[in-house]
Amino acid sequence: MRNNIIAIVAISFATVGALWGIGNLINPESEVDLPVEDILLVAQRSTFNETNPDVYVPVNVPTKLVVQNDDAVTHDLKVDPSSNGGITPINTAPLRGGQDFLTAIVASKPGTYEYYCSYHPQMRGYIISH
Ligand SMILES: [Cu+2]
Known part of the structure; x- marks a missing residue:
């Protein structure tokens, strides 16, 4: 046995x-050998990555996006539907300090799309798909 x-x-x-x-x-x-890099946006001192940088993504290649809140206050990150329908909207929901959120940037058309924090008007930058 x-x-x-x-x-x-x-x-x-x-x-x-x-x-x-x-x-x-x-x-x-x-x-997979694509020239795609993951994107990390850290909310800190009420900016994203200090400078609210432009984020470049290729068309039709989903790009991993991590939004991390290192502040004491709540932030989020949103991308609204675009008039040309070229990007999938994003909404991390509210992130408290220390929380992060994994999502993807998916652009189907070349264009410039705004990302922003709905709590802080100065926290905004652009996603540029090409
Ligand atoms: Cu904010």
Whole structure:
């Protein structure tokens, strides 16, 4: 009985190992080689990244966006629907100090779109898709 259990466990490990190996052959780590960088916007002293920078994203390539609130006060980040329909709206919902939110910037047309904090009018910048 005990030998049977040991044999089953050994076969299970062998199977998992084989599947793992095959998976790596089919799906190598370097499968995606796009010049896309993740974007981090940190709300601090009521700015995003000190300068409310322009954010450049490629059209039709979703770009990972993390919004992090390092202030004591609540911030959010919103992108409204655009008149040309070229960007997916974003709304992080209110973020308290220390909270962050993971989302994506998805632009389907070239354009300039505003991002902003709905609590602080000076916290605004542009997403430029190209
Ligand atoms: Cu704010």
